[in-house]
Amino acid sequence: MINVLVADDDPHIRELLRFYLQKEGYHIIEAENGQKALELLQTERIQLALIDIMMPHVDGYVLCQEIRTMYDIPVMMITAKGEITDKEKAYFLGTDDYIVKPFEPKEVLFRIKALLRRFNMINEEILQIGFIVINRKSYEVEAEGKTMILPLKEFELLAQLANYPGRLFTREQLIDLVWGHDFTGNDRTVDVHIKRLRQRFDEKIHGFVIQTVRGMGYKLEEVIA
Structure with a gap:
């Protein structure tokens, strides 16, 4: 899941963007000022x-x-400042896109997708890993010619790992990405859900395995011969 930082001191703008972006499968991290945004950039992915x-x-x-x-991520400015001198300054400082308020939320969405394509970080709705297909829009998994409906957190955990095959995630990262940074449980919750996924999906039948990296976390690897 792609984490989008929304930095704006107007709570109504943050709420509006959160509503539309979450519907498209993005995970929203909010900052009410620039200082908070800098702090979140240091602690969040x-x-x-x-x-x-x-x-x-x-x-x-x-x-x-x-x-x-400090970071290699796309930046979009969404602001009431619409003068050409404002835009010139923003692009000079490194913004990748610039939208003037009031804005059309759908325009923000297709511009986000364009930026992510440019940075090769598309939040794909359909993922294929091994011999299964994961539909992030319908929350369904196609395996062995059948449709599986997983419990929500199991599905989101599988989709997160499958979106980055071979990438190691710590338990803390998975908690934040799947359960959210305000989750009050412990990181052993991840272990329980990983165990359930391993019981559902067989390495030889489904073409992938979720590996434990001792002392670190988990990663998903394809094992198609």
């Missing part, structure tokens, strides 16, 4: 940033410059 310019503590120009210096 962010793949795309949507930022306002006029924010307290650290404004969007400074935030954009910091992101471009």
Whole structure:
């Protein structure tokens, strides 16, 4: 799942973006000012940033410059500042796109997808791993010619691992990506769900395996001969 940072001091804008982006399968991480956004960038795995310019503590120009210096992620500015000089400054500091408020949410969505394609980080709706097909829109898994409906967190965990085959995820990362950063349980929850997925999917039949990396976490590997 792709994590999108939404940095805006207007809670109504954050709510609007959260509503539309979550429907498309993105995980939203919110910041009410630029300083909070910088802190989240250090602690969260962010793949795309949507930022306002006029924010307290650290404004969007400074935030954009910091992101471009420290991180290789796409940046889109969504702001009420519509003068050509504002846009010129934003692009000079490194923004990849610029939208003036008020905006059409659907336009934000297709621009996000264009940016993610450019950065090779598309949030695919259909994933094929081994001999199964994962549909992130319908929350269904096709395996052995049958449709499987998994419990929600098992499905999201499988989809997260399958979206990045071969990539190692710590338990803490999986908790944040699947259960959310406000989850109050412990990281052994991941172990329980991994065990259930292993019981459902056989390496030889389904063409993949979820490997344990001792002391680190988990990764999914294809094992098609």
